[in-house]
Amino acid sequence: MSDARTATAAAxxxxxxxxxxxxxxxxLPLVLMAVVAxxxxxxxxxxxxxxxxxxxxxxxxxxxxxxxxxxxxxxxxMDVLNFGHSVFIALGAYVTTSVFAATLGWTSVASLAxxxxxxxxxxxxxxxxxxxxxxxxxxxxxxxxxxxxxxQILVTIGGAIIGEELIKVVxxxxxxxxxxxxxxxxxxxIGDAAVEKFRLVAVVVGxxxxxxxxxxxxxxxxxxxxxxxxxxxxxxxxxxxxIRRLFVGxxxxxxxxxGLGGSLWGMNQQIVVPQIGGQxxxxxxxxxxxxxxxxxxxxxxxxxxxxxxxxxxxxLAPKFTMFSSxxxxxxxxxWRPQGLYPVxxx
Numbered sequence: 001m002s003d004a005r006t007a008t009a010a011a012x013x014x015x016x017x018x019x020x021x022x023x024x025x026x027x028l029p030l031v032l033m034a035v036v037a038x039x040x041x042x043x044x045x046x047x048x049x050x051x052x053x054x055x056x057x058x059x060x061x062x063x064x065x066x067x068x069x070x071x072x073x074x075x076x077x078m079d080v081l082n083f084g085h086s087v088f089i090a091l092g093a094y095v096t097t098s099v100f101a102a103t104l105g106w107t108s109v110a111s112l113a114x115x116x117x118x119x120x121x122x123x124x125x126x127x128x129x130x131x132x133x134x135x136x137x138x139x140x141x142x143x144x145x146x147x148x149x150x151x152q153i154l155v156t157i158g159g160a161i162i163g164e165e166l167i168k169v170v171x172x173x174x175x176x177x178x179x180x181x182x183x184x185x186x187x188x189x190i191g192d193a194a195v196e197k198f199r200l201v202a203v204v205v206g207x208x209x210x211x212x213x214x215x216x217x218x219x220x221x222x223x224x225x226x227x228x229x230x231x232x233x234x235x236x237x238x239x240x241x242x243i244r245r246l247f248v249g250x251x252x253x254x255x256x257x258x259g260l261g262g263s264l265w266g267m268n269q270q271i272v273v274p275q276i277g278g279q280x281x282x283x284x285x286x287x288x289x290x291x292x293x294x295x296x297x298x299x300x301x302x303x304x305x306x307x308x309x310x311x312x313x314x315x316l317a318p319k320f321t322m323f324s325s326x327x328x329x330x331x332x333x334x335w336r337p338q339g340l341y342p343v344x345x346x
Contacts, residue, residue: 029301029340036305040312051193053311059199061307062206063268065300067261068284069213070254076294076343077226077250080142081149084156085284086277087163088134088255092126092262093272094167097176099125107181115183119201123263130259131252137163138251160278167274175273178266202264209257213296226250286325290332292339301340302332 037054044050071085099122100107106114141159145151180198187194217223229236229243236243265280266272287306291298306325313324332340 026341033301033305033308036308043316044312048192051191052195053315054308055190055193055195056199057308057311058304059202060311061304062203063261063264064283064287064307065303066206066209066264067258067280068287068299068303069209069296070257070261071284072288072291072294072296072299073257074251074254075288078247080146081152082142082156083153083281084137084141084159084163085258086281087160088130088258089262089265089280090164090167090274090277091133092130092259093178093266093276094171095126095129095259096122096263096266097178097272100178110182112183115181118181123260126259126263127256131256134252134255135248137255138248142251164274173274175271178270178272180267180270198267202268205264210300217296222246283325286329290329290339292342294343295339295341298339298341
């Protein structure tokens with residue numbers, strides 16, 4: 001009798017189980033990344049040079065991902081087009097110059113431990129100041145224009161201009177050198193490829209940021225509340241949660257990530273100018289458009305694609321380096337108009 005009941009229950013449950021849609025991971029964008037890398041191999045000619053360019057491209061992609069992750073986080077969860085993101089990138093780069101100047105005794109020695117301590121302190125300071133300034137930026141500039149994309153573009157561009165001028169007041173309009181710490185100069189051999197030490201640090205930091213974002217958004221209560229608030233704000237607020245405060249925290253987190261990305265980008269460029277945020281901001285928007293507006297995974301894949309292609313084209317045809325990212329964006333949008341990993345509810 002129990003066997004009959006079990007069979008009946010299984011039979012009644014099976015249609016509903018079959019009716020549930022199964023979400024399959026889309027691996028095609030990852031295949032595209034592999035195709036780009038493998039297609040560049042015979043064009044470059046030398047395997048060791050190709051490996052060096054590939055590692056450099058992945059490291060550049062990780063730095064771009066860190067800076068772009070804050071932008072895609074704010075847009076994906078808050079639906080805010082923040083063109084003032086460049087201010088926090090520039091702020092992070094300039095804070096790093098100040099921290100390195102204050103810790104010159106740590107960065108001028110060949111020992112790795114004090115060097116990593118100075119780099120960690122610089123990144124932490126860039127994130128803290130970026131987050132604090134992000135709170136003020138959200139309160140004064142962004143909050144009055146929630147839900148109004150055209151006004152968001154206009155006022156955040158204005159905020160970026162004001163922020164850039166304030167940076168000139170504090171640090172001056174002239175460019176400031178930002179040499180790498182002594183222990184991070186030079187390269188290490190991985191097989192036949194020479195990989196710069198700083199790029200290894202950038203890859204590790206990028207992986208930590210990626211893991212932190214995915215874990216927070218998918219495995220924590222705060223991430224659940226934020227995603228639920230995006231879907232049905234009134235319902236979540238009726239349960240006693242203050243979604244506005246959570247969204248302000250999201251904006252501060254995005255600004256902090258921009259500061260971290262600016263710190264790493266400044267070390268990568270080794271020269272900091274007031275326009276450094278605006279220079280990289282265009283690249284960030286290209287990345288999030290390629291990846292799919294609001295998609296963290298798409299942001300990562302888009303950044304890695306841009307980093308790889310920029311390095312390959314820069315080696316093979318330097319004159320076309322500036323247009324490689326735009327050409328990639330056009331090609332991806334022709335293939336997938338909503339980006340590599342489009343957000344379903346966008």
